[in-house]
Amino acid sequence: GESVGLHLPTLSVQEGDNSIINCAYSNSASDYFIWYKQESGKGPQFIIDIRSNMDKRQGQRVTVLLNKTVKHLSLQIAATQPGDSAVYFCAENSAGGTSYGKLTFGQGTILTVHP
Amino acid sequence: GAVVSQHPSRVICKSGTSVKIECRSLDFQATTMFWYRQFPKKSLMLMATSNEGSKATYEQGVEKDKFLINHASLTLSTLTVTSAHPEDSSFYICSAKRATLPGETQYFGPGTRLLVL
Numbered sequence: 136g137e138s139v140g141l142h143l144p145t146l147s148v149q150e151g152d153n154s155i156i157n158c159a160y161s162n163s164a165s166d167y168f169i170w171y172k173q174e175s176g177k178g179p180q181f182i183i184d185i186r187s188n189m190d191k192r193q194g195q196r197v198t199v200l201l202n203k204t205v206k207h208l209s210l211q212i213a214a215t216q217p218g219d220s221a222v223y224f225c226a227e228n229s230a231g232g233t234s235y236g237k238l239t240f241g242q243g244t245i246l247t248v249h250p
Numbered sequence: 251g252a253v254v255s256q257h258p259s260r261v262i263c264k265s266g267t268s269v270k271i272e273c274r275s276l277d278f279q280a281t282t283m284f285w286y287r288q289f290p291k292k293s294l295m296l297m298a299t300s301n302e303g304s305k306a307t308y309e310q311g312v313e314k315d316k317f318l319i320n321h322a323s324l325t326l327s328t329l330t331v332t333s334a335h336p337e338d339s340s341f342y343i344c345s346a347k348r349a350t351l352p353g354e355t356q357y358f359g360p361g362t363r364l365l366v367l
């Protein structure tokens with residue numbers, strides 16, 4: 136089956152730096168992508184999403200970039216803070232077939248922000 | 251808005267007993283809820299899709315008689331782990347999709363940690 140994966144399993148940054156978390160996906164039929172943040176012992180928290188008809192979307196301190204040509208998704212966090220330390224998952228939503236509406240999660244990237 | 255709760259947050263049970271986990275959407279109606287399982291330092295694995303008023307759809311490899319799902323209302327879905335065994339110990343997370351707004355965003359509950367002794 137097709138899957139979503141992450142290039143970097145861990146990322147350590149200094150407080151105030153910008154962070155970039157990458158994700159590769161393989162299902163060309165996916166039309167919607169989401170980034171989630173999961174803190175230890177908690178459920179995933181929605182950060183930002185993007186549809187396949189867009190290349191970039193900005194939120195508060197976060198930006199998601201989508202490159203459909205190479206099937207690559209990234210999450211940029213500006214001025215990273217210690218509270219941003221968590222596991223970040225990308226997820227893709229399948230556009231059709233029996234997988235419609237389901238989310239497939241990537242393996243996750245552990246972000247550690249050092250003060 | 252878009253708050254999802256789970257109860258209990260933690261549960262310890264003896265092998266062979268059944269455990270029920272509740273998932274509630276507190277401020278919106280959810281026609282579809284999803285149940286995931288997550289092992290330590292691993293990603294979320296979809297177990298089943300729960301639709302209000304109909305039978306749940308299970309992912310390949312998930313035993314429907316082992317993991318009973320009931321979605322009785324637009325705000326409540328339950329997962330019952332029957333005859334639990336130590337290998338069922340895991341972090342169970344539910345999510346819900348809004349019924350009225352477009353888009354496919356899923357909002358997640360805080361998770362339930364199950365330990366089977």
